[in-house]
Amino acid sequence: MDAIVVGAGIVGAAVGEALAADGLAVTVLDAEFPGAGTTSAAMGHVVVMDDSEAQFALTGYSRRLWSERAAELPPDVEDECPGTLWVASDEEELEHAVRRSHFYRERGVEAEVLDSAALEKAEPNLRRGLAGALLVHGDRVIYPPNAARRLLSNAVVRGALAERRVRVEAIEPGRVRVNGSWRETAIVVNAAGVGAPELTPGLAIEPRKGHLVISDRYPGFCRHQLVELGYLKSAHSAGAESVAFNLQPRATGQVLVGSSREFVGLDRSTNRRLVGRMVRRAVDFVPALAALSVLRTWVGFRPSTPDNLPFIGEVDEGVFVAAGHEGLGITTALGTARLLADLVAGRVPEIDPSPYSPLRPMPEAQHG
Amino acid sequence: MAEVFDVAVVGAGPAGVAAACRVAERGARVALVDEGFRPGGQIYRHREGRAPAAIGEWMARLARLKVDVIHRTAVHDALRLDGKFQLRAESVHLEARKIVLATGARELLLPFPGWTLPNVFSAGGLQALVKSGLEVAGKPVVIGGSGPLLLPVAATLAKAGAKVELVCEQARRASLARALPWLARSPRKLAEALSYQAAFGPSRYRTSTWISEAIGTDRLEAVVTNSARRVSCDFAGVSFGLVPNVELAVLLGCELRDGFVVVDRRQQSTVPGVFVAGEPCGIAGVDGALGQGLVAGDAACRDVTVTADVEAARGWYEYKPPPLLRSFALRHEVLELARADTVVCRCEDVRLSRFDPEWSAREAKLATRASMGPCQGRICGPALDAILGYGADCVRCPAKPATFESLLIPEDRK
Ligand SMILES: Cc1cc2nc3c(=O)[nH]c(=O)nc-3n(C[C@@H](O)[C@H](O)[C@H](O)COP(=O)(O)OP(=O)(O)OC[C@H]3O[C@@H](n4cnc5c(N)ncnc54)[C@H](O)[C@@H]3O)c2cc1C
Numbered sequence: 083m084d085a086i087v088v089g090a091g092i093v094g095a096a097v098g099e100a101l102a103a104d105g106l107a108v109t110v111l112d113a114e115f116p117g118a119g120t121t122s123a124a125m126g127h128v129v130v131m132d133d134s135e136a137q138f139a140l141t142g143y144s145r146r147l148w149s150e151r152a153a154e155l156p157p158d159v160e161d162e163c164p165g166t167l168w169v170a171s172d173e174e175e176l177e178h179a180v181r182r183s184h185f186y187r188e189r190g191v192e193a194e195v196l197d198s199a200a201l202e203k204a205e206p207n208l209r210r211g212l213a214g215a216l217l218v219h220g221d222r223v224i225y226p227p228n229a230a231r232r233l234l235s236n237a238v239v240r241g242a243l244a245e246r247r248v249r250v251e252a253i254e255p256g257r258v259r260v261n262g263s264w265r266e267t268a269i270v271v272n273a274a275g276v277g278a279p280e281l282t283p284g285l286a287i288e289p290r291k292g293h294l295v296i297s298d299r300y301p302g303f304c305r306h307q308l309v310e311l312g313y314l315k316s317a318h319s320a321g322a323e324s325v326a327f328n329l330q331p332r333a334t335g336q337v338l339v340g341s342s343r344e345f346v347g348l349d350r351s352t353n354r355r356l357v358g359r360m361v362r363r364a365v366d367f368v369p370a371l372a373a374l375s376v377l378r379t380w381v382g383f384r385p386s387t388p389d390n391l392p393f394i395g396e397v398d399e400g401v402f403v404a405a406g407h408e409g410l411g412i413t414t415a416l417g418t419a420r421l422l423a424d425l426v427a428g429r430v431p432e433i434d435p436s437p438y439s440p441l442r443p444m445p446e447a448q449h450g
Numbered sequence: 451m452a453e454v455f456d457v458a459v460v461g462a463g464p465a466g467v468a469a470a471c472r473v474a475e476r477g478a479r480v481a482l483v484d485e486g487f488r489p490g491g492q493i494y495r496h497r498e499g500r501a502p503a504a505i506g507e508w509m510a511r512l513a514r515l516k517v518d519v520i521h522r523t524a525v526h527d528a529l530r531l532d533g534k535f536q537l538r539a540e541s542v543h544l545e546a547r548k549i550v551l552a553t554g555a556r557e558l559l560l561p562f563p564g565w566t567l568p569n570v571f572s573a574g575g576l577q578a579l580v581k582s583g584l585e586v587a588g589k590p591v592v593i594g595g596s597g598p599l600l601l602p603v604a605a606t607l608a609k610a611g612a613k614v615e616l617v618c619e620q621a622r623r624a625s626l627a628r629a630l631p632w633l634a635r636s637p638r639k640l641a642e643a644l645s646y647q648a649a650f651g652p653s654r655y656r657t658s659t660w661i662s663e664a665i666g667t668d669r670l671e672a673v674v675t676n677s678a679r680r681v682s683c684d685f686a687g688v689s690f691g692l693v694p695n696v697e698l699a700v701l702l703g704c705e706l707r708d709g710f711v712v713v714d715r716r717q718q719s720t721v722p723g724v725f726v727a728g729e730p731c732g733i734a735g736v737d738g739a740l741g742q743g744l745v746a747g748d749a750a751c752r753d754v755t756v757t758a759d760v761e762a763a764r765g766w767y768e769y770k771p772p773p774l775l776r777s778f779a780l781r782h783e784v785l786e787l788a789r790a791d792t793v794v795c796r797c798e799d800v801r802l803s804r805f806d807p808e809w810s811a812r813e814a815k816l817a818t819r820a821s822m823g824p825c826q827g828r829i830c831g832p833a834l835d836a837i838l839g840y841g842a843d844c845v846r847c848p849a850k851p852a853t854f855e856s857l858l859i860p861e862d863r864k
C-alpha cells in the first residue's frame with residue numbers, strides 16, 4: 083500500500099518511519115527540507131506532562147519510546163537524560179509539587195520532591211530561598227533537527243522516499259496535488275505542523291510564537307532542565323503574551339533559555355520587549371545567568387490547538403492528520419507515529435486514541 | 451530619560467568619522483560608536499600617539515568638533531522604537547532620530563589545509579597585530595590570497611622588519627592588467643601601489659599563485675604554493691577579499707542586493723532614516739568611504755539636499771563595485787583547496803566532508819552546527835557560500851555576543 087506523508091518535521095519523519103516499518107511504500111514530502119519548520123526551533127525537552135490524563139498518556143508513552151531507542155541514536159542527536167527540576171518558589175507551589183509527585187509515582191514515573199536545601203545542592207546557580215522542587219527522573223534532552231533527520235533516514239533505510247522542496251497544494255482522499263498535478267496514493271498523512279490547516283480546512287491549529295535565547299558554552303552551569311512550576315500558568319494563559327522560566331543545559335555546554343508565548347500569526351521578527359521579560363524571569367531564578375554571553379535568539383511557531391492536545395487520526399477516507407502538537411511535539415512524535423501507524427493498520431493502539439481524534443468537539447478558542 | 455541624539459553613527463572608520471564630523475559641523479548632536487579603542491577603523495588602526503599622517507587631519511577635525519565618541523562599545527542590536535532608533539550595546543542603549551551605519555567589512559577567509567595552524571592569520575589581522583606590537587623583525591613571512599589589501603599588509607610587515615618572502619595573488623596577471631587603466635585615473639592610488647611594492651620588493655609579488663597548504667606541527671613552519679614550492683615562514687597572512695558587515699542593516703530591515711545594502715544618492719537605505727556609508731554598500735576603498743560618509747552625514751542631519759562640495763568629494767568613487775575588484779574574482783582552484791578533513795567552521799570544528807552540496811546555509815547549520823558558535827558564521831558563512839553556494843543565513847540579534855543582562859529592557863535592569 084502507498085502512503086504519502088506531507089511534512090518532514092519531527093512528526094512527519096516519525097510517521098514516515100513507522101509506516102515504512104509496517105511495510106508501506108512511503109513518500110515523505112517537505113516544502114523545504116527535513117526539520118526546517120518548528121522542529122528546527124524547539125528546545126528538545128522530552129518531558130512527561132500531566133496537564134490532563136490524555137496528555138500524560140501520550141507524553142509518558144512517547145518518552146518511554148525515546149528512552150528505548152536512546153542507545154541507537156547517533157551522537158549528533160545529542161541525547162542526554164538530565165531529568166527535569168520543576169522549581170517551586172513558595173510553599174503553595176511546593177504542595178503542588180508534592181501532588182504531582184504522587185500522580186507520577188502512581189503511574190510508574192520516577193519522581194521525588196526536593197526541599198530547599200536539597201535543591202540548592204542540586205543546582206547551586208538557582209537563587210537562594212526557593213521552596214524546593216519536583217525532580218522528575220528520566221526526562222531527556224535531544225537536538226530536534228538531527229532527531230528528525232535520523233527518523234527520516236531510518237524511514238529511507240526501510241524503503242521510504244524523501245523529497246525536499248515539494249510543496250503540497252491540496253489533499254483529497256486517494257491523492258495530493260503538487261505543482262498542479264495530482265499524485266495518487268492510498269494513504270495521506272497531513273503532518274504539516276502549523277501549515278496543516280491549509281491542507282485540511284477547519285483543523286483548529288494556530289501558530290503560537292515562542293522565543294529562545296542560547297548562550298556560549300558554559301559546561302556544568304546547570305545540570306537539569308529547570309522549569310518553574312508556575313509554567314502552566316503561562317502555558318495556559320489565554321492572554322496575548324506570557325513568559326515563564328525554562329532553562330536547559332545542552333550537550334554542548336550551552337544554556338538554552340525560554341520561554342515565551344504569543345499569538346501573532348507567523349511574524350518572524352524578534353520581540354525584544356518580550357525577550358527582555360523572558361530573560362528577566364530567567365535571571366530572577368538564576369542570577370548568575372546575567373553575566374553569560376548570548377550568541378543568538380530565535381523564534382519558532384508551536385502548532386497549538388484549543389485543548390492543548392494534538393490531532394492524530396483519520397479525517398476522511400484514507401486521509402489522516404498528525405499535527406497540532408503545540409509545545410510538546412518533539413516529545414510526542416514517537417507516540418504519535420505509533421498511534422497513527424496502528425490506526426492505519428487497524429491494530430489496537432497501546433494507548434486510547436480517542437482524546438486525540440481530529441473529529442473531537444473543540445472548545446472555542448479563548449484568545450479571540 | 452536617555453538622551454536622544456540627532457544622529458548616531460556606528461563604526462569609526464573613515465566613513466563613520468567623516469559622517470560624524472559632517473553632522474557635528476552642521477550643529478547637530480551626534481554620537482560616534484565603535485568597538486575599538488580609538489577612531490580610525492581597519493585601515494587607520496594605530497597605537498596611541500602614533501597615528502599615521504593620513505588620519506591626522508581627520509582626527510584633528512573630529513577633536514575640534516562636538517562629537518560624543520563612544521569607544522569599546524560593540525553595537526549588538528539595532529531597532530526602531532517609538533519613531534526613533536535604538537542601538538544596543540553591552541552597557542548602553544543609545545537613541546537617535548537618524549542613524550548612519552559605517553560598519554565596514556571583514557576579510558573573506560577560505561579554508562585550505564593547515565589554515566587553522568597557529569601563526570596563520572588573516573592578512574588584515576596580521577597587519578593589526580604588527581601595528582599593535584607583534585615582533586616580526588627578521589622573521590620570514592608569506593602573504594597570500596587575493597585583492598588590493600595584500601599590498602599594504604605586505605608593506606606594513608616589511609616596514610616592521612619582517613622578511614616578506616612571497617606575496618601570493620591568485621588572480622591572473624592579465625586580469626590585473628585590466629584594472630590598470632582604472633588605477634591610472636587616480637595617480638595617488640597608483641603611487642600608493644608602487645610604494646607598497648617598493649617596500650617589500652616587486653619580485654616577491656606573484657600572480658596566479660596561492661598557498662595550497664600550510665605546514666607545521668604545533669605552529670606554522672612553511673607554506674606550499676600551487677607550484678609545489680615550499681617556503682619556510684614564521685607567519686602567514688591570508689585573505690581572499692572583503693565581506694561587508696551588513697548585520698545591523700539587516701536587523702533594521704534594509705534591503706540588500708548582491709550582499710550589499712541598497713542606498714540612494716544620499717546614502718539612505720530602503721529604511722527611511724537609516725543611512726549607510728562605506729563598505730556595507732559597496733567596497734570602494736578609503737576615499738570612497740570618506741566621500742560616502744560626508745554625504746551620509748549631510749543627508750542624515752537635515753532633510754536637505756546634499757551640498758555640491760560634498761557631492762564632489764564623492765567623485766568618481768560613486769560607481770560600484772570598482773572594476774578593480776572584478777579583477778580579483780576568485781578562480782575555482784582556490785575554492786577547491788580544502789580537503790575532506792579540512793576544518794571549515796573553526797568555532798564548532800566542522801570539516802568539509804560533513805557538508806552536502808544540496809543544502810542551504812540554514813540546513814547546513816542545523817545539521818552540522820557550522821556557524822552556530824561565537825562568531826555566528828561571520829567567518830565560515832561567507833566561505834561556505836563561496837565554495838558551496840549556500841547563500842547567507844538569516845541574521846538574528848544579538849549581532850555580536852552580548853550578555854543576558856544586556857538583553858533586558860532598561861526599565862528591567864537592576
Ligand atoms: C536545540 C537547538 C540549539 C541550537 N543552538 C544554536 C546555537 O548555539 N547557535 C545558533 O546560531 N543557532 C542555534 N540553533 C539554530 C537556530 O538558530 C535555528 O536556526 C532555528 O531554526 C531558529 O532560527 P532563526 O529564526 O534564527 O532563523 P533561521 O533558522 O535562519 O530561519 C529563518 C527563517 O526565515 C525565513 N526567512 C528568511 N528571510 C525571510 C524573508 N525575507 N521572508 C520570509 N521568510 C524569510 C527562512 O526561510 C527561514 O525559514 C539551535 C537550534 C536548536 C533547535
Ligand SMILES: Cc1cc2nc3c(=O)[nH]c(=O)nc-3n(C[C@H](O)[C@H](O)[C@H](O)COP(=O)(O)OP(=O)(O)OC[C@H]3O[C@@H](n4cnc5c(N)ncnc54)[C@H](O)[C@@H]3O)c2cc1C
Pocket residue numbers: 088089090091092093094111112113114115116117118119120121122123124125126127128129248249250251273274275276277278281291292293294340381382383384385404405406407408409410411412413414
Ligand atoms: C520555542 C519552542 C520550543 C519548543 N520546545 C519544545 C520542547 O522542549 N519539547 C517538545 O517536545 N516540543 C517543543 N516544541 C514544540 C515542537 O517544536 C513542535 O511541536 C514540533 O516541532 C512540531 O513538529 P511538526 O513535525 O508537527 O511540525 P514542523 O516541524 O513544523 O514540520 C512541518 C513540516 O511540514 C512542512 N510543510 C508545511 N506545509 C507543507 C506543504 N503544504 N507541503 C509540504 N510540506 C509542508 C514544513 O516545511 C515543515 O518542515 C517547541 C516549540 C517552540 C516553538
